[in-house]
Amino acid sequence: MQLTQKSVVVSGRVRLARNYADLPFSRPGNGECAQLCIGRAVSAMEKACPNRYDLCRLSEISATDQLALVESHLISNDLMKNSATGAALIRDDRKISIMVNEEDHLRIQAMVDGLNLEDAAHEAFIAEEALEKAHGFSFDPQLGYLTSCPTNTGTGLRASLMLHLPMLDHFKQMGTVNQSVAKLGLTLRGIYGEGSDALGSVYQVSNQITLGRSEKDIIEAVTVVGRQLISMENKLRQRYLQNSATELRDRIMRSYGLLRYAVSMDEKELMQHWSHLRLGICMGMLPHSPEQADRLLTTAQDAHVKQYVTKHAPQITLKEGRCHLIQETLAQEETNPFSQADSEG
Amino acid sequence: MICDECGKNLAVFSVTITSGSGTSNRHLCSDCMKKMEATFSQGTFHSFLSSILGMLGTAQQEQDERVCGHCGLHYSEFERTGRLGCAHCYQEFANELKPMLQRIHGSSQHVGRAPLNAAEPGESSVSVASEPTRQQLLEQRIQELRQKMDEAVTAENFEAAAQYRDEIRALTQEAGETSCS
Ligand SMILES: [Zn+2]
Ligand SMILES: [Zn+2]
Numbered sequence: 377m378q379l380t381q382k383s384v385v386v387s388g389r390v391r392l393a394r395n396y397a398d399l400p401f402s403r404p405g406n407g408e409c410a411q412l413c414i415g416r417a418v419s420a421m422e423k424a425c426p427n428r429y430d431l432c433r434l435s436e437i438s439a440t441d442q443l444a445l446v447e448s449h450l451i452s453n454d455l456m457k458n459s460a461t462g463a464a465l466i467r468d469d470r471k472i473s474i475m476v477n478e479e480d481h482l483r484i485q486a487m488v489d490g491l492n493l494e495d496a497a498h499e500a501f502i503a504e505e506a507l508e509k510a511h512g513f514s515f516d517p518q519l520g521y522l523t524s525c526p527t528n529t530g531t532g533l534r535a536s537l538m539l540h541l542p543m544l545d546h547f548k549q550m551g552t553v554n555q556s557v558a559k560l561g562l563t564l565r566g567i568y569g570e571g572s573d574a575l576g577s578v579y580q581v582s583n584q585i586t587l588g589r590s591e592k593d594i595i596e597a598v599t600v601v602g603r604q605l606i607s608m609e610n611k612l613r614q615r616y617l618q619n620s621a622t623e624l625r626d627r628i629m630r631s632y633g634l635l636r637y638a639v640s641m642d643e644k645e646l647m648q649h650w651s652h653l654r655l656g657i658c659m660g661m662l663p664h665s666p667e668q669a670d671r672l673l674t675t676a677q678d679a680h681v682k683q684y685v686t687k688h689a690p691q692i693t694l695k696e697g698r699c700h701l702i703q704e705t706l707a708q709e710e711t712n713p714f715s716q717a718d719s720e721g
Numbered sequence: 722m723i724c725d726e727c728g729k730n731l732a733v734f735s736v737t738i739t740s741g742s743g744t745s746n747r748h749l750c751s752d753c754m755k756k757m758e759a760t761f762s763q764g765t766f767h768s769f770l771s772s773i774l775g776m777l778g779t780a781q782q783e784q785d786e787r788v789c790g791h792c793g794l795h796y797s798e799f800e801r802t803g804r805l806g807c808a809h810c811y812q813e814f815a816n817e818l819k820p821m822l823q824r825i826h827g828s829s830q831h832v833g834r835a836p837l838n839a840a841e842p843g844e845s846s847v848s849v850a851s852e853p854t855r856q857q858l859l860e861q862r863i864q865e866l867r868q869k870m871d872e873a874v875t876a877e878n879f880e881a882a883a884q885y886r887d888e889i890r891a892l893t894q895e896a897g898e899t900s901c902s
Contacts, residue, residue, distance in 0.1 A: 520834075526805070531833045561827070563723050593833075
């Protein structure tokens with residue numbers, strides 16, 4: 377068994393907040409301004425990358441389809457709240473999305489599979505330049521990019537890593553980790569679930585500070601902390617495997633059994649077993665790839681399940697549909713990059 | 722900064738809560754702030770208010786309401802929503818925002834990327850796409866060097882600070898010449 381970054385990192389993301397210099401900030405009710413922003417963004421991206429970006433106006437799609445975009449991290453909850461004027465330009469590979477009329481006129485976000493936030497930033501800056509060439513952004517030499525909320529002023533950049541940290545959770549390390557992360561001007565929080573329980577042990581580490589630190593420094597800080605968390609998590613996994621191999625295998629296999637054979641399951645239960653599924657894959661115990669688990673993380677969420685049920689089996693419930701979908705996904709075995717080294721088992 | 726209460730929204734309020742066991746500092750989003758205000762609205766609200774240090778940066782409740790001359794945003798509306806109305810609000814409410822930014826970010830000087838055509842928020846900015854002017858690049862470089870110099874002085878690394886000072890001098894001269902031409 378070999379543990380790598382991939383065994384912990386689900387995805388990485390860089391987001392830039394930008395506002396057009398000649399327009400007031402987005403405000404619900406200011407439809408004229410909002411339409412202007414959409415028009416500008418569409419024509420700028422069409423000129424820079426013809427036929428690659430698709431415009432999605434939230435007012436033209438159903439609430440379920442909007443929520444599915446949130447689940448895919450292509451739009452934010454806040455954009456959904458502005459569904460009257462909110463829109464997103466989504467690149468065909470779904471690696472870049474430009475939200476229009478969210479808190480700021482533009483929220484450019486680029487996603488990567490691994491730890492490589494520099495790549496994400498590079499992609500985001502290319503899109504940013506294409507947009508800026510058409511219409512300039514609000515900028516102040518002292519305060520940097522001016523944003524609707526002062527928490528984003530400066531670089532307007534938020535770099536984040538989505539990490540799967542089941543062992544840090546299991547050994548109750550998150551409190552301590554949180555404190556040391558906060559000292560570095562970063563924040564760590566659960567992505568799924570309410571309040572303090574992070575469903576599925578999926579966390580996001582990101583920068584809080586956007587003013588007074590360069591883009592490069594911000595990205596480096598998030599990457600360094602990400603690396604540390606990965607190494608802590610991997611060490612705990614190894615320790616757990618050495619000390620309690622049977623217990624670990626039992627937990628993983630029970631969850632795997634439920635995922636493959638249960639008939640009805642809600643989102644909360646899914647997340648608990650999903651966590652064991654991904655852990656089991658990364659410990660080389662299951663015949664799947666981590667990407668398969670990561671895909672399930674999106675496609676087995678409520679809105680995606682609803683889309684699936686509506687299309688394939690309108691007579692069954694969401695909970696049943698979720699199980700269909702999971703089992704369809706897991707019926708396909710995929711090469712597990714973590715299992716080769718583990719030949720003696 | 723993420724709200725301590727809901728863990729979802731951005732925190733724009735910093736609240737100091739004084740209780741029998743001591744004081745604690747919490748960062749809240751506008752939604753949770755409203756909720757907290759509501760729970761205190763019966764009777765104890767006034768004493769609660771007095772225990773609030775207030776919105777990040779503002780300690781005093783101002784009687785005369787301040788309004789942005791460009792977009793018409795009332796400062797109290799910003800306090801409520803955490804959202805500014807336009808780029809000019811940063812100047813109009815500079816007295817409140819500068820210390821707030823300092824408290825949120827621990828800095829009030831931008832470092833990093835600048836637009837291709839950096840426009841002052843005070844000027845009416847009709848955006849014309851262009852390469853950054855040499856002048857702008859120079860000014861940006863000088864800003865960066867000033868900050869480095871300050872850091873070097875703070876770290877008592879006077880040799881480095883002197884080097885930065887000389888570099889700034891040279892660039893300032895150059896910038897002066899460019900602006901005349
Ligand atoms: Zn909140
Ligand atoms: Zn304003």
